[in-house]
Amino acid sequence: MAAHIPKFLYGTAWKEERTAALTELALRSGFRAIDTANQRRHYFEAGVGEGLAAAYRAGVCTRDDLFLQTKFTYRRGQDHRLPYDPNASLSTQVAQSLASSLEHLGTDHVESFVLHGPASPYDWTVADAEVWQAMQKERDGGRARLIGASNISLQQLEQMKSTQTELPAFVQNRCFASVGWDREVRKFCRERNIIYQGFSLLTANAEVLHHPFVRELAARINATVAQIIFAFARAVGMLPLTGTSNAEHMQQDLASVELALPSDAVRAIESLVG
Numbered sequence: 001m002a003a004h005i006p007k008f009l010y011g012t013a014w015k016e017e018r019t020a021a022l023t024e025l026a027l028r029s030g031f032r033a034i035d036t037a038n039q040r041r042h043y044f045e046a047g048v049g050e051g052l053a054a055a056y057r058a059g060v061c062t063r064d065d066l067f068l069q070t071k072f073t074y075r076r077g078q079d080h081r082l083p084y085d086p087n088a089s090l091s092t093q094v095a096q097s098l099a100s101s102l103e104h105l106g107t108d109h110v111e112s113f114v115l116h117g118p119a120s121p122y123d124w125t126v127a128d129a130e131v132w133q134a135m136q137k138e139r140d141g142g143r144a145r146l147i148g149a150s151n152i153s154l155q156q157l158e159q160m161k162s163t164q165t166e167l168p169a170f171v172q173n174r175c176f177a178s179v180g181w182d183r184e185v186r187k188f189c190r191e192r193n194i195i196y197q198g199f200s201l202l203t204a205n206a207e208v209l210h211h212p213f214v215r216e217l218a219a220r221i222n223a224t225v226a227q228i229i230f231a232f233a234r235a236v237g238m239l240p241l242t243g244t245s246n247a248e249h250m251q252q253d254l255a256s257v258e259l260a261l262p263s264d265a266v267r268a269i270e271s272l273v274g
Contacts, residue, residue: 003111003145006033006067007234007257010250011199011243012048013037019044022245023051027060029250035172035197035241037071037116038101040081045070045104053106069112069170070101071150072131074119090127094134098143112170113144117151124159136166148172150197154184172197172241177205177272181236190237198238201229208272217265227256228269235266 010031015022023034034052037043052068055061072094075086084096098113113135119127135147148170149156160167171189175182175198182198189196208214209225218225226242230253233240242253261269 003067005195006239008230008254009033009035009067009069009197009239009241011035011241012044013042013243015047015243015245016044017047018245019047020050020054023048024054024058024060025247026250027051027055028058029247030254031250032061032065033067033069035069036101036105037073037114038083038097038104039071039073039078039116040083041077041079045101049104049106063107067111068105068107069114069148070098070105070110071114071116072097072135073116074127074131076119077116090130091134091137094131095138098138102143109143109145111145112148113138113146114148114150114170114172115152115168118149118156122153122155124156124163124165128156129163129165132165146170148197152185154188157185157188167192168194170195170197170239172199174200174204175233175238176200177208177269181238181270183270186237196238197241198233199241199243201233201238201240202226202242205229208269211272213268213272217261221259223256223259224252227252227259228261230256231259231261232266232269235261235263236270 010026012019012023036045036048038045083100084093102108115131119125138144139147146169148168150172152171171194173182173185186196214225214228218228230240244250
């Protein structure tokens, strides 16, 4: 069964002891897609599960309403709190990581299971091929609806393509205006019907948030600067992610779904580099 693709993702990284409360708040605010990872170094996935359970108990939403996305993270991206046996094969680590995620999240499947970055910053390696095959096995076994990759370069995607490897359903990258909002990777994705998820759209682009054009546009159409950036992201084909911990900003960010920017404004923002 294919997953319903959301319009906005709520990211749960770097929230620590606030993770459960903020996950529940995001759901109460209207988010229905949650992004997490089984990487205790930057995420508290069990806390996400606590927030989900609280929202279910309160009748805010049901599991069927949600798009849940988690990730497999290599050993180098973890701290000492590992979700798998580091001495096991990579394929076993993938299976153990996802099994742990499902337990954390109180579910028997996730909508999206993402490789949290290839093993090398440059190439698609033999290790990645093994992990990707294991992720496909989890997907085919019904424990994930779709599989994706994050923090991945155009070169790595081209290498996947050249070896006739199944391409990801999602690519999730940190998106910098200074390098064209990841234009070349977005183009690769668009041409192959891969959904591009953009994160750090605000935190990686402070110079754009303070740019006179963006500020004047926000004032002119009575929107927040963040709403402008999220509306821009959708206009160029991104599925945006926000990790705000502010209840008002959650509401504002969600409202950006209804905001349509003029095409000349979209082109102008895409060309901003500072």
